[in-house]
Amino acid sequence: MTTPPPGQFPPGQPYGMPPGPGGQGYPQPVYGQPVFQPVMLPPQMQPAPQPQPQPEPPPGGAAQTARRVLITAAIVGLVTVLVGVVIMVNHPDEYAPSSRTSLNKMVVPPNGLAPSVGPGGAGQPLTQAVANAPAPLPKLPAAPALQPSTPKRLIIRKIGVNAPITSVGLDRAGAIQTPPINNHNLVGWYRGGPTAGEAGPAVMLGHKDTVSRSAVFSRLHELAYGDTIEVTRMDGTIAVFTVGGIEQADKQTFPTSRVYGQAADAELRLITCGGTYNHTTGHYTDNVIVYALMTGTRLAKTKS
Template sequence: MTGGPTSGASRLLRAGMGTAAVGLLLIYNSVGTGTDFGAEDGRPVPPAATASAVPGPAGAADADAASRTPALGRAKPTRLRIPQIAVDAPFTELTVNPAGQLDAPPPNDKNLVGWYRDGVTPGERGSAVLAGHVDTTTGPAVFLLLSFLQPGNKVEVSREDGTVAVFSVDSVETFAKNAFPDAKVYGRTPDAQLRLITCGGAYDKKQRDYLNNVVVFAHLESSHPG
């Protein structure tokens, strides 16, 4: 996952984001070989936190999910820990640039995780989205081993309010970037969930980009004081 030539900045993830939660609000992110990701093809950038924080009518399955662990209030993430793959990294807030693209984490810091500051915070109801490099021009990066996570592994997010949100991995899946399942990854959820995304698969020398995305799906299992 560290192979392949580099062009300019770092090799980043590319992920399409589709319908998030309410009405016409859509999510779209993509990270290519440059330093930005966002509405490169004219689709909207990620919506504000209220979008995926408001679920639609819940069926029995949704009600069960919503009640398994109460969602937390809004609080910015400060640190990500995934013991199984030796991740211990601070967060950087991702913003939208003048071109309408969501900036990626800085390519010169290999141990940094990005979170869109106007999106759902980890622990809130909805799908909080975290993005990280698999590698950079200088070598392996924070999400190098993301694809090795297994169901039941824990993901811990320290939050600005002093709580630690503990997520349990449900699945780890790989999707072709040209067939990214927007609704599955970014659709509304009745409970607090987490998506961790990075690049994966083969490296295309012509496109100077990886062909796939690795996505970790996880749900809030518990929380405790930091």
Template sequence: MKTSTNKVLPGLLIAGSLGGVGAIMVGLLSLAPKVDDGSGPGPQPQGSTVQIQNAGAYDLPPTVGPGGKNVPLMPARLDAPPPAAAAPIVPPIPPAKTKTKRATPTRIKIPAIKVNAPIGPVTVDIQGALDTPPLGKPNRTGWYRFSPVPGELGPAIINGHVSTKRGSAVFYRLHELAKGNQIYVYRSDGKVTRFTVSGVEQASKNSFPTARVYGNTSNAQLRLITCGGVYNKTTHSFSDNIIVYATLSKKKG
């Protein structure tokens, strides 16, 4: 099967990460980049802390929840699939025929939480953790450049800081998103993609849902990732990740 993810597979393997393609075994998804926050000890997003005493599959919901402001976020079972689309799905954008013409995402807008931010590429560090945008640019988001271009087949990955030492950052309110909210991603080829949120969860970094986030999909999807939970002043790290799942529902250009 020819997909944009297939075309970047050599890059994924070189980077020590894997986005999931075709009939690749789920076990190989353990090679997907680990998610690190890189955040400073800024303010924590209000109402997003979830203490997870046991992340075993039998103690968690079988589906990702719809999210919403002031709604406690919980992780789903690790074997749960991505949440079902909340709006009619449109076909993905065909990738460029040559790699040199590959589009890149340039800007993301999320009206519900007043996000209007530039997007830059990120990759993985030497430990295999997904890089984040520079701390000196708290309003910038990062597109994992070995994931699909937003709008093309597969799960495109965009992350951003929840806070820095200066205060709140671009995804500070990400935990407020709910099923049905819209996300717009602008591309360098002039195309504008609209994704509709299908679910939101908060998962412990010790039990990150790798297959659900990076696994192969039959349509164009988007994953937004930031930090949440408890901030550890010693390790300068949050305990959890906030993950937003969305599906392509409109495209133009």
């Protein structure tokens, strides 16, 4: 069973099963859909009373009353419509179509960036996309996905990254682990998800800094749309990814679906810390997330 990423159910626990000594599962959320039981009416002990005959109304009386009600309603409705038209004409700005796109019909800009996600780069502000915005990917053809193979090295020439990769899982709280803090030049690959080059989003993490120096992803925020990232795999292939956008997200509203959600093509997520450093908790307030698409592959050079 695939281990869920942060924000989902605890590792190895099927959804909707009762907890027990064997770790069978966790109960459904308390905010799940309530079940309404049918109301059972008591049986009738006596036969229902028979309806009493009612005197017939005078001929034409009911029809005339109904006609008057319908005419009155039509007049009231017409007056309401006319008043509404007058108000809209006199206040056009208040009734203009909203410029904000419906979340269910979100339009991705031509550059492929999700709404409100910055392209990255030096001096470019990074923001957080709306909850159900798609992952920002470059407008380039995706390379065919590869078979699974453990990632061994991450190379990002633009920001001077050339680091080995180790696998990480989940901690006891169900949150994704990070590489050891005492190794500043080490990247962690989340082994509960796809490998780099395999169909789906491969997730890698690295520290921004340590207690004494900067770390492997200290310059991650400098990446921009169109930059390339290379991942050397155990099978001797190099997966080449192209950056589509960068997001700085509050850790309290981490975009779990956008980062870990399903993808038909081979994609990559690089995650580090960002935002303000909280001296009380000892952690940064935000995450910086790079989204990239695999746009090419090649064979790694072998030593002769």
